[in-house]
Amino acid sequence: xxxxxxxxxxxxxxxxxxxxxxxxxxxxxxxxxxxxxxxxxxxxxxxxxxxxxxxxxxxxxxxxxxxxxxxxxxxxxxxxxxxxxxxxxxxxxxxxxxxxxxxxxxxxxxxxxxxxxxxxxxxxxxxxxxxxxxxxxxxxxxxxxxxxxxxxxxxxxxxxxxxxxxxxxxxxxxxxxxxxxxxxxxxxxxxxxxxxxxxxxxxxxxxxxxxxxxxxxxxxxxxxxxxxxxxxxxxxxxxxxxxxxxxxxxxxxxx
Amino acid sequence: xxxxxxxxxxxxxxxxxxxxxxxxxxxxxxxxxxxxxxxxxxxxxxxxxxxxxxxxxxxxxxxxxxxxxxxxxxxxxxxxxxxxxxxxxxxxxxxxxxxxxxxxxxxxxxxxxxxxxxxxxxxxxxxxxxxxxxxxxxxxxxxxxxxxxxxxxxxxxxxxxxxxxxxxxxxxxxxxxxxxxxxxxxxxxxxxxxxxxxxxxxxxxxxxxxxxxxxxxxxxxxxxxxxxxxxxxxxxxxxxxxxxxxxxxxxxxxxxxxxxxxxxxxxxxxxxxxxxxxxxxxxxxxxxxxxxxxxxxxxxxxxxxxxxxxxxxxxxxxxxxxxxxxxxxxxxxxxxxxxxxxxxxxxxxxxxxxxxxxxxxxxxxxxxxxx
Numbered sequence: 001x002x003x004x005x006x007x008x009x010x011x012x013x014x015x016x017x018x019x020x021x022x023x024x025x026x027x028x029x030x031x032x033x034x035x036x037x038x039x040x041x042x043x044x045x046x047x048x049x050x051x052x053x054x055x056x057x058x059x060x061x062x063x064x065x066x067x068x069x070x071x072x073x074x075x076x077x078x079x080x081x082x083x084x085x086x087x088x089x090x091x092x093x094x095x096x097x098x099x100x101x102x103x104x105x106x107x108x109x110x111x112x113x114x115x116x117x118x119x120x121x122x123x124x125x126x127x128x129x130x131x132x133x134x135x136x137x138x139x140x141x142x143x144x145x146x147x148x149x150x151x152x153x154x155x156x157x158x159x160x161x162x163x164x165x166x167x168x169x170x171x172x173x174x175x176x177x178x179x180x181x182x183x184x185x186x187x188x189x190x191x192x193x194x195x196x197x198x199x200x201x202x203x204x205x206x207x208x209x210x211x212x213x214x215x216x217x218x219x220x221x222x223x224x225x226x227x228x229x230x231x232x233x234x235x236x237x238x239x240x241x242x243x244x245x246x247x248x249x250x251x252x253x254x255x
Numbered sequence: 256x257x258x259x260x261x262x263x264x265x266x267x268x269x270x271x272x273x274x275x276x277x278x279x280x281x282x283x284x285x286x287x288x289x290x291x292x293x294x295x296x297x298x299x300x301x302x303x304x305x306x307x308x309x310x311x312x313x314x315x316x317x318x319x320x321x322x323x324x325x326x327x328x329x330x331x332x333x334x335x336x337x338x339x340x341x342x343x344x345x346x347x348x349x350x351x352x353x354x355x356x357x358x359x360x361x362x363x364x365x366x367x368x369x370x371x372x373x374x375x376x377x378x379x380x381x382x383x384x385x386x387x388x389x390x391x392x393x394x395x396x397x398x399x400x401x402x403x404x405x406x407x408x409x410x411x412x413x414x415x416x417x418x419x420x421x422x423x424x425x426x427x428x429x430x431x432x433x434x435x436x437x438x439x440x441x442x443x444x445x446x447x448x449x450x451x452x453x454x455x456x457x458x459x460x461x462x463x464x465x466x467x468x469x470x471x472x473x474x475x476x477x478x479x480x481x482x483x484x485x486x487x488x489x490x491x492x493x494x495x496x497x498x499x500x501x502x503x504x505x506x507x508x509x510x511x512x513x514x515x516x517x518x519x520x521x522x523x524x525x526x527x528x529x530x531x532x533x534x535x536x537x538x539x540x541x542x543x544x545x546x547x548x549x550x551x552x553x554x555x556x557x558x559x560x561x562x563x564x565x566x567x568x569x570x571x572x573x574x575x576x577x578x579x580x581x582x583x584x585x586x587x588x589x590x591x592x593x594x595x596x597x598x599x600x601x602x603x604x605x606x607x608x609x610x611x612x613x614x615x616x617x618x619x620x621x622x623x624x625x626x
Contacts, residue, residue, distance in 0.1 A: 019325020021612045043408075043621045072624040074506060085623045103474075103508040104501060104547045157323055210321045 002200050004178050005094075005126040005147040007065070011036045012195065013225040014067070014180060016205025017055055018044065020214065027058035029208055033218035039067040039096050039203065042082055047089035056090075067128065069096035075109070076116035083120055095120060096150070097129040106156045110137050114144060121145030130182050133164035135171050142177055149175065150203065152183035153194065157206045159186025162193055172198045188217075188224030195228025196236060258465040259499050260458065263492070268441055272488040278302035287311060292544050297494045300540035301487045309532065312539035316568040319546045327614045329571035330601060331379040331411070331551075332372055335580040336360050336399060338592070340385025342452030344438075346480065346516055346523045348578075348592045349385045351452060355590045359390050362402055364585045369406055371583040375575055375601045378618040379409040381434070383578075383592075386415035386453055393421045400428035409620035411476070415453065416463040422470035429622055434476035435463045436512065439483040440492035448483060464496065468504030473625065475500070475507055476551070481534075482516030482525030490537055494544055501545075510549035510571070511541055517555050517593040531560055535567060542568040554595040561597055561604075565611045574604035 002009040015035040020026035030038055038059055046053040059066060068086035073079045076099065083095040097120065099113050100106040113129050114137065120127045126147045131137055133151035141149055151171055154160035161184060162168060172179050178200035185191050191202045204221055211217040278299040286296035287308060299305060300312065337359035338349045349355065360368065372380060382399065384391045391414065400410060411432035417425075422433070439445050442457050449455045467475045477496055479489040490513070497509055513534065516525040529537075534556075541550060551571045552564060561572065577583050578592040599607075605615040 019321075019327060020614060021326035022609065022614050043619055043624055044616070046618060047621065047623075070624070072620065074625075078624060082621075082623055101506045104505065159322065206322065206325070209325055 002178060004128075009036050009201070010034075011222070011225070012201040012229055013191070013221055014039065014201055014203040015208065015218070016203065017041070017059070018205055019209035021209075023054045023058050025214055026055070026209070029214040029218040030059070030064070031061070032215045032222070033204075033208065034222045035218075036063050037065050037067050039069045039205075040090075041071045042068050042086050043072045047085060050089055065094070066090055066092055067094050067096045068092065069098050069130075071098045071100075073099055074101040074112075075099065076112040076119065079112070079116040080119050080123075083116075083125055084123075087125070093124055094126045095128070097127055100130075108132060108152070110134060113137075114140055117141050117146050118144040128180065133167035133171060135167060135174065138171050138175060138179075142175070146177060148178040148180055148200070150180045150182035153181045153190065154184030156183035158184050159207055160184050161186055161190040165197070168194070168199065169197055188220045191221055192224040192228035192231070195225055196231045198232055201225075258462050259496055260461055262495070262499055263440070263461065266492070266495070268488060271491060272485055274298060275302050275487050275491060278304045280304050280307070283308055286543070287315070294491070294495060294498060294544075297540060297544040298491055300543055301490055301537060305536060305540070306532070309536055309539070312543060313535065313567050316539040316542040317566055319542055320550075320568045320570065323546050324549075324570050326612060327616045328565055328569065328608050329379065329549075329616045329619055330377065330605070331381055331409075331571055331573050332375065332377045332601070333381045333383050333413075333553075333573060333576050333578065334365075334368055334372060335383045335578060335582060335592070336365065336395075337384040337387065337391045338580050338590075339387035339390050340452075341388070342386050342454040343450050344454065345448045345450075346483070348590060357387075358580045358586065358589065359384075359387075359395075360580050360585065362398065364581060365399060365402060367584040368581065369403055373406060376605075376617055377601065378407055379411070379620070380407045381411040381413060381573075383412075384414045388415075388453075391415075393417065393424060396425055396430075397428050400425065400430060404429040404622065408618050408622060411474075413476075416460050417466075419466040419469055422467055422472060426470060426472060426625075430472075431620060431625070432474040432476065432510075433467050433472055434478075434510075434512070435460070435467070436476075436478040436480060436514070437461060437493070437496070438480045440479065440489055440496075441484040444484050464500050465503075468500060468507055472507055474510060474549075476510040476512060478512035478514065480514055480516060481529050482527055485527055486529050486533070486537065490541075494541070497545065497548065508549070509547075510551055512551045512553070513537055513541075514553060514555055517596070534560075535564070538564065538568050554597045555593070557596045558599060562607050562611070565608055565613055572604065572608075574599060574601040 011034045014037040070079045070082045099109045130150045138149045154163035180201045181194040181199045182203045275298045282299035283305045286299040339357045340349045413434040445457045549570045554576045579589045608615045
């Protein structure tokens, strides 16, 4: 089972709360997904009156853990401040660190993310940083005390799948912390693929929220993630790239 | 390159206009098929040649908007602080030469207005003034921001263009977004419509978004007043401006508005009419050109138009707006800047949005995110 910072998860599908056409539909979809870790943008919720907030009210289930995120901050200083506010208001020391100073493509800033991770880890946070699929940055974040790494599969919200596959494979092969593929997963088959190559979990939002039937799509992702993990554990048969000659080329050695 | 003016100078209005009107259905089809659309594609999409492709454009616009923004629409409301103005603008109810009683809200009056706006459910507010530097100046803005900051999670401003240092001073007070519309990029026409006051300086206004970018503002809004000049050409220059700003000030967000000239007492008739079909074409063209830009619609538009435009690319909407200082509580009967077309309450609009399969979002920012 997946373990992050001492917490065990039976589901390897993490989800987001944005972009749904209603909070009611969001709740139903998240329940269908079986997700146990749900990220919430601090900017969207009313932290001052969090007991009345429409999003937070709908996430009050014993199996759902909140993962506040810092979406909107532009540097480490702002991120640390936002994380502290989230910890106080939502009573969790888990934080999804998102620092994207570029509001167009929402590309994560590696320098500020590393700085903020160092600081937040020291302050006792369980840090899950959203980053590029950069293997060296992942090792640096491990050194800084990150609880997991969340490399992107392709640009966030793009539904383009695992464009960074080669780098994800390097990250997975050398990581000592869980690897969660965070952005760009557009279809259940993308999610299954991520799990098949050994990612510990995936985080999916747009592909569920914006589909015509988010509840059904969430259920499809749930099954895909389970299938992908089972396949990984069963060890995939390697694809055979070449034909096997009917007259062996090296048979003369046995003559 | 110093600022946008260096790029702008290379363009000739008449040539640009002619090149838009020369676009053919082949150009439109190429633009529609392209995965990454250029300024030339944008010209094709706003050209008359694109009119038969409106349904297809609307479909792509809806899909791109949902992918980026989700099925949500942000709610905001204007708060007019003052109608004092030293500018003559031929199309505006607050123009210096209009005989209206001038009013600038005091701190206590501002709070009366805020109470009503908060009761409507709003958390995002847009502060609006005319240009009267002796009464509505940077100190007034600072005091106002200080006063209202605890009550709103996102504050925008649509006031006179300011100097770089002014913007730098205001951002620490919680100013998140600044809207500054060029009105028209046609320089001669601009001068005709703005014969007196600081606003008559075309150049200073044109360079305002540069100053905002240099000040590190989170978001800025651009647009032209539709009706003053050929809208296709004016909106091309808006797209050109946006394109330049995004590349240069890559840490800022952008939004676009497309206000159509509205009647007010004794005002100017639009020189150029834009019908509903053309406004839809423009909204879709903006979206096809730029997937990330926010597109905003105000109560200038009719209820039926607003109901149906929600699904076609819009990301934010105002409702229950008053366009006179004190309009919510202090002096509801005073003269408005322009007549609004959609008088439905924010709650009614929220219901309409939900009925269209979208979620109205009242809060999408938090003061804690910027230090």
